[in-house]
Amino acid sequence: MQTQDSSISATKTQDTPTYGDVVAIYSPCNRTYDPHDNIIINASSNTLGGGNVICTATYTIDNGPAHTLRTESIQMYSWDPFFHHYLQGVGKLPKLPAGQHKLTVYMKSEIQYATTKELFLEGETTVYFSIGDTKPPNITLCEIDGEVFNQNSVPLNFTINEAASWLGYSLDNSTQITITANTTLTIPVGNHTLTVYANDTYGNMGQSEMAHFTVLINPTESPTYDVALVAYAILVIAGASAVFVVFKRKQNRNH
Incomplete structure (x- = not known):
């Protein structure tokens, strides 16, 4: 044989x-x-x-x-x-x-x-x-933990110590999303957590330490407002002012 x-x-x-x-x-x-x-x-x-x-x-x-x-x-x-x-x-x-x-x-x-x-x-x-290998892969996140980003584009960079058959990440403990390498994420304003996962070629699943970071509006940008909402607010203020004037006139006549 x-x-x-x-x-x-x-x-x-x-x-x-x-x-x-x-x-x-x-x-x-x-x-x-x-x-x-x-x-x-x-x-x-x-x-x-x-x-x-x-x-x-x-x-x-x-x-x-x-x-x-x-x-x-x-x-x-x-x-x-x-x-x-x-x-x-x-x-x-x-x-x-x-x-x-x-x-x-x-x-x-x-x-x-x-x-x-x-x-x-x-x-x-x-x-x-x-x-075979029974050890999970070791994943390290780079330049994200504790950071404050003044834009919605957040770089997702990490290192891994062995070949992986699958990579993914989870934002704020949500469902894992598949990626193939370092990438850039579009993340809304607020405080967030991020974890990267990897499955090596022997079926061992590993994960990085959870990173905490914050996304803020860029302070150099002027805030934008809804035109209709602003017009409505002006009308409300004008109406309230007119009612106040009429009320004051009635008070003066009574005196």
């Missing part, structure tokens, strides 16, 4: 019969593992030859240095002078950081005759897998 998304290369000698030259990795598989998992390496190959079989197996992680795997050679069946061996390499991966990783397992079988040793099987397989 060959692991999905792995590549196999095998080198054969011309003088030695070779029938089982496939190196297979059964674990890890091409999937995402929990960071708390203990990941076991399990790889094998089948060989056919004569004499004693000497098997070595190593692995590299992310193109790093080679590490030795424990090997077992099991004689499945035999007929003189040949026999079938099932070669297995087993080990345990160290703790790895979150992200994608590359594991390559190399196995070699040599036939030990009475006075000579010949290369019988040599091959490797590479598999790609990922370690």
